[in-house]
Amino acid sequence: MAKEISGNEQLNVVSMLGVSKRFPGVIANDHVDFVLRQGEVHALLGENGAGKSTLMNVLAGLYRSDGGTIEVNGKAANFGSPREAIEAGIGMVHQHFMLVPSQSVTENVLLGLDEPRFRMNLSRYNKKIEEIAEQYGLHVDPAAKIWQLTVGEQQRVEILKMLYRGAEVLIMDEPTAVLAPSEIEELFKTLRSMTAQDKSIVFISHKLHEVMEISDRVTVLQKGKVTSSGIQTKDVTRADLARLMVGREVVFRVEKKLVEIGDTVLSVKNLKADNDKGLSAINGVSLTVSQGEIVGLAGVAGNGQNELAETLAGLREVLDGEIIVNDKDVTNNPVKKGIRQGISLIPADRTLVGTAPNLSVTDNMIMKNYDQEPIGQGWIVNSTEANSYASDLKEAYEIMVPTIETSVRLLSGGNLQKVILAREISSEPKLMVAVQPTRGLDVGAIEGVQKLILAQREAGAAILLISEELDELISLSDRIYVIYEGEIMGQVDDGDIDKIGQMMMGARLEHIEKEGVA
Amino acid sequence: MTDAEMTKATSGFKLPFVVNIEPRVDNPPKWYSPMLSVLAVVFALLIGALVIWLGGGNPWAAYSHIARYSFGSVGVLSDTMVKATPLMFTGLACSLAFRMKLWNIGAEGQFFLGAYGASLIVLLPVLPEDAPRWLFIIVMIVSGMLFGALWGFVPGFLKARFNVNEIISTLMMNYIAIQWNNYFIYAVWSDHGFQLTRMFQRNAWLPRLSDLAETMPFFRGLTTHMGLVFALVAAIILWWILAKSRWGYEIRLIGDNPRAAEYAGISIKRNIVLVMMLSGALAGLAGMSEITGVVHRLQESISPGYGFTGIIIAWLAKLNPIAVILASILFGALILAGREVQPAGIPTLIQGVIMVALIASDYFLRNRVTITRRQEV
Numbered sequence: 001m002a003k004e005i006s007g008n009e010q011l012n013v014v015s016m017l018g019v020s021k022r023f024p025g026v027i028a029n030d031h032v033d034f035v036l037r038q039g040e041v042h043a044l045l046g047e048n049g050a051g052k053s054t055l056m057n058v059l060a061g062l063y064r065s066d067g068g069t070i071e072v073n074g075k076a077a078n079f080g081s082p083r084e085a086i087e088a089g090i091g092m093v094h095q096h097f098m099l100v101p102s103q104s105v106t107e108n109v110l111l112g113l114d115e116p117r118f119r120m121n122l123s124r125y126n127k128k129i130e131e132i133a134e135q136y137g138l139h140v141d142p143a144a145k146i147w148q149l150t151v152g153e154q155q156r157v158e159i160l161k162m163l164y165r166g167a168e169v170l171i172m173d174e175p176t177a178v179l180a181p182s183e184i185e186e187l188f189k190t191l192r193s194m195t196a197q198d199k200s201i202v203f204i205s206h207k208l209h210e211v212m213e214i215s216d217r218v219t220v221l222q223k224g225k226v227t228s229s230g231i232q233t234k235d236v237t238r239a240d241l242a243r244l245m246v247g248r249e250v251v252f253r254v255e256k257k258l259v260e261i262g263d264t265v266l267s268v269k270n271l272k273a274d275n276d277k278g279l280s281a282i283n284g285v286s287l288t289v290s291q292g293e294i295v296g297l298a299g300v301a302g303n304g305q306n307e308l309a310e311t312l313a314g315l316r317e318v319l320d321g322e323i324i325v326n327d328k329d330v331t332n333n334p335v336k337k338g339i340r341q342g343i344s345l346i347p348a349d350r351t352l353v354g355t356a357p358n359l360s361v362t363d364n365m366i367m368k369n370y371d372q373e374p375i376g377q378g379w380i381v382n383s384t385e386a387n388s389y390a391s392d393l394k395e396a397y398e399i400m401v402p403t404i405e406t407s408v409r410l411l412s413g414g415n416l417q418k419v420i421l422a423r424e425i426s427s428e429p430k431l432m433v434a435v436q437p438t439r440g441l442d443v444g445a446i447e448g449v450q451k452l453i454l455a456q457r458e459a460g461a462a463i464l465l466i467s468e469e470l471d472e473l474i475s476l477s478d479r480i481y482v483i484y485e486g487e488i489m490g491q492v493d494d495g496d497i498d499k500i501g502q503m504m505m506g507a508r509l510e511h512i513e514k515e516g517v518a
Numbered sequence: 519m520t521d522a523e524m525t526k527a528t529s530g531f532k533l534p535f536v537v538n539i540e541p542r543v544d545n546p547p548k549w550y551s552p553m554l555s556v557l558a559v560v561f562a563l564l565i566g567a568l569v570i571w572l573g574g575g576n577p578w579a580a581y582s583h584i585a586r587y588s589f590g591s592v593g594v595l596s597d598t599m600v601k602a603t604p605l606m607f608t609g610l611a612c613s614l615a616f617r618m619k620l621w622n623i624g625a626e627g628q629f630f631l632g633a634y635g636a637s638l639i640v641l642l643p644v645l646p647e648d649a650p651r652w653l654f655i656i657v658m659i660v661s662g663m664l665f666g667a668l669w670g671f672v673p674g675f676l677k678a679r680f681n682v683n684e685i686i687s688t689l690m691m692n693y694i695a696i697q698w699n700n701y702f703i704y705a706v707w708s709d710h711g712f713q714l715t716r717m718f719q720r721n722a723w724l725p726r727l728s729d730l731a732e733t734m735p736f737f738r739g740l741t742t743h744m745g746l747v748f749a750l751v752a753a754i755i756l757w758w759i760l761a762k763s764r765w766g767y768e769i770r771l772i773g774d775n776p777r778a779a780e781y782a783g784i785s786i787k788r789n790i791v792l793v794m795m796l797s798g799a800l801a802g803l804a805g806m807s808e809i810t811g812v813v814h815r816l817q818e819s820i821s822p823g824y825g826f827t828g829i830i831i832a833w834l835a836k837l838n839p840i841a842v843i844l845a846s847i848l849f850g851a852l853i854l855a856g857r858e859v860q861p862a863g864i865p866t867l868i869q870g871v872i873m874v875a876l877i878a879s880d881y882f883l884r885n886r887v888t889i890t891r892r893q894e895v
Contacts, residue, residue, distance in 0.1 A: 023543050023544065062540075062541075063540055064538050064540070313781070314783075315780065315781065334783065335780065335781070335782070335783035336783030336784075337783075338783075339782075339783050345781070347781060352775075352777055353777045353778060353781050354778065354781070355775070355778055356770075356771050356774035356775040356778045356779075357774065357775065358774045359770060359771065359774050363767070363770065363771070366767075367771065367778065367781075367782040368782055368783075370764060370767050370782075371764055376764055379763050379764055379765070380762050380763055380764065381762060381763065381764050381766075381767050383762070402544075405545070406544075406545060407545055410543060410544060410545070
């Protein structure tokens with residue numbers, strides 16, 4: 001086969017031509033072409049389920065392709081295992097880390113290698129790993145235990161693992177999904193220093209602004225097919241990419257109807273609660289949410305947002321203060337009582353909290369009303385009713401799933417979130433607490449979720465939207481509270497992003513305004 | 519194709535096919551899991567055959583002997599059912615607990631306590647000696663279940679309240695249960711200093727098929743007792759609970775994701791205790807039915823490990839109560855006729871291999887294995 005030499009003098013380290021991969025009922029990759037040049041960051045963009053990860057799993061030896069040719073450094077390759085792939089210099093960092101929490105960084109890096117054979121001369125290897133870390137700006141203490149590290153540091157360990165094994169090509173599967181903004185900056189720096197040293201990087205993502213920022217070239221996948229192969233990032237706009245990815249124009253601004261604000265639904269007074277470690281997480285939070293209103297709660301992750309959401313749903317003990325919903329005191333109510341009173345929670349973690357992965361779509365849909373007529377009838381769960389309820393929701397919310405019997409662990413993130421939203425919205429909640437409802441979703445799915453939330457506002461629900469995406473908060477919310485270390489810093493009605501930003505770093509609104517005057 | 523592939527293909531020996539193993543991205547077909555169970559049994563029988571052959575025996579003769587002495591005639595079939603009855607109860611007990619990922623290893627101890635609870639009615643005595651048979655049966659069932667449930671409650675409560683690992687606590691409770699019974703057999707209810715109690719009077723026995731022999735001679739000598747009926751009823755009720763009831767839904771949800779269950783407002787602690795109690799009650803029924811249907815007195819060796827075999831049966835049945843019945847009959851046959859072949863050894867070996875093969879077979883539920891012809895170069 002003739003080697004494809006582009007006009008560019010850069011070497012093609014990976015070239016995948018006409019690669020296909022079928023799964024039962026779906027074609028995950030349909031004759032995909034993907035060429036990676038040496039020293040570039042090549043973004044692989046596409047919605048969830050577009051086949052990005054599948055394509056890279058084929059390259060990294062996890063899946064076998066059904067057709068097409070793969071060449072690595074000009075040599076034909078079809079790896080049977082990740083080990084073969086890494087021997088050929090291709091390493092993949094997965095979304096979910098594969099680390100042993102109780103062991104040190106060095107031990108994790110060495111895990112599964114032939115050297116050291118018997119005696120672990122850890123201090124020697126600590127040095128080696130420190131050198132590599134130094135070289136690429138991956139700051140992490142080799143002797144630290146994994147559980148002591150932040151998510152960002154854990155990711156660096158995963159990258160170190162691959163570099164230590166001699167990876168020349170690094171595949172990053174949605175690396176930013178788990179990172180805080182400052183950590184993302186750090187990661188980008190590392191990626192740049194790696195490409196400067198002639199490593200090549202595949203950056204899988206569905207976040208347009210990140211792709212625009214970090215990548216040299218982009219390949220866009222849509223429903224398993226390439227819609228654009230290896231275009232220069234500087235030649236395209238964000239809107240172009242969105243269109244290539246979704247297959248239609250995407251509106252970045254949401255249409256917000258005027259809704260009359262009604263009675264106060266949620267009123268939280270001086271609330272206090274601890275986190276899982278028994279440390280104070282919410283320290284005297286007071287806020288209100290009214291009918292037909294979306295109230296945003298902005299803040300850097302880990303400032304008590306999750307704990308607040310959990311206390312509202314009855315999942316976490318309130319130590320002091322009170323929660324009033326529709327004039328009833330619901331402080332420390334059992335979870336079920338809250339559900340009956342129309343409190344609905346869209347949890348931050350879809351797989352860990354929001355759904356039962358091995359149960360069917362039906363079983364997951366009826367989680368909140370399995371004991372209510374007509375599905376729950378006395379002691380029994382009426383499966384006919386449950387199934388028709390689930391199929392109605394599947395139709396109404398356009399959930400892409402072969403049957404309602406399918407286990408939800410097989411659903412993509414967007415579809416899983418739709419299952420949760422369908423369940424929560426169909427209970428016609430009075431108060432909806434949505435935590436990070438669009439996290440990890442692609443552009444098309446985000447639009448759908450945001451529309452559903454807005455529709456709830458029009459239907460007269462009171463919505464507390466907790467998010468770290470400021471764009472989303474500002475475009476959806478009627479007003480925004482900012483939380484910092486478990487305290488409300490102030491309230492913004494005009495979406496002033498600078499004010500919000502300052503408050504997120506711990507400045508109180510009064511202080512900002514005073515300084516503004518002075 | 520390419521040069522590289524050419525050299526790769528010609529260098530060294532290659533099988534004419536390729537085995538591909540990938541993680542599954544779809545649900546396996548419905549028949550897949552039962553088929554794996556059957557294959558596990560077949561695999562275990564093959565290993566058993568190999569061992570018999572290596573030992574100089576004739577596997578075919580041994581297996582046909584087992585088949586003949588467990589299913590060959592009405593008489594032996596009846597004996598197989600007698601052996602299968604306690605296994606059904608313990609298999610159901612384990613299936614229920616395992617559904618919620620509660621690893622109840624204590625069915626053995628709950629079996630002993632169930633036997634104790636039933637004996638108590640006769641030996642304390644709770645009921646007068648001449649009380650009617652139906653009353654004896656009902657009271658003994660209740661008492662057997664109660665004591666079994668108590669033995670399930672303790673580890674259940676410890677787990678719910680103090681997060682004590684139920685594997686350890688249920689296992690340890692087994693030893694307590696056996697010694698508890700021993701105390702009564704040796705010290706309190708000893709029959710003339712022997713290590714067994716007196717024989718129960720006949721109206722405290724479960725009816726047997728042979729009881730009907732006077733009117734229907736066909737049943738003469740058949741030892742199958744009413745416990746089998748109870749076991750079948752229990753299996754159907756448990757199936758209904760798990761598949762159709764609200765409680766069954768809660769159990770499934772907790773078993774799959776406790777945090778999601780909590781989020782749906784389901785009390786996990788309460789369900790841990792309840793499930794452990796019902797599981798214990800079912801295993802207790804096994805002890806009750808064995809003591810009143812077969813042994814008719816409390817003595818030391820009333821169980822050849824029914825409680826532990828229940829664990830294997832639950833896995834073999836994939837935690838399905840109806841399948842538990844079939845798996846129990848198979849194991850009943852192995853225990854009964856296996857003794858004909860060899861008192862220990864091969865039958866136990868087969869049980870063990872079934873367990874290992876079953877656990878290993880989960881791999882095939884999670885992964886898709888395809889065998890394709892190696893493409894010609």
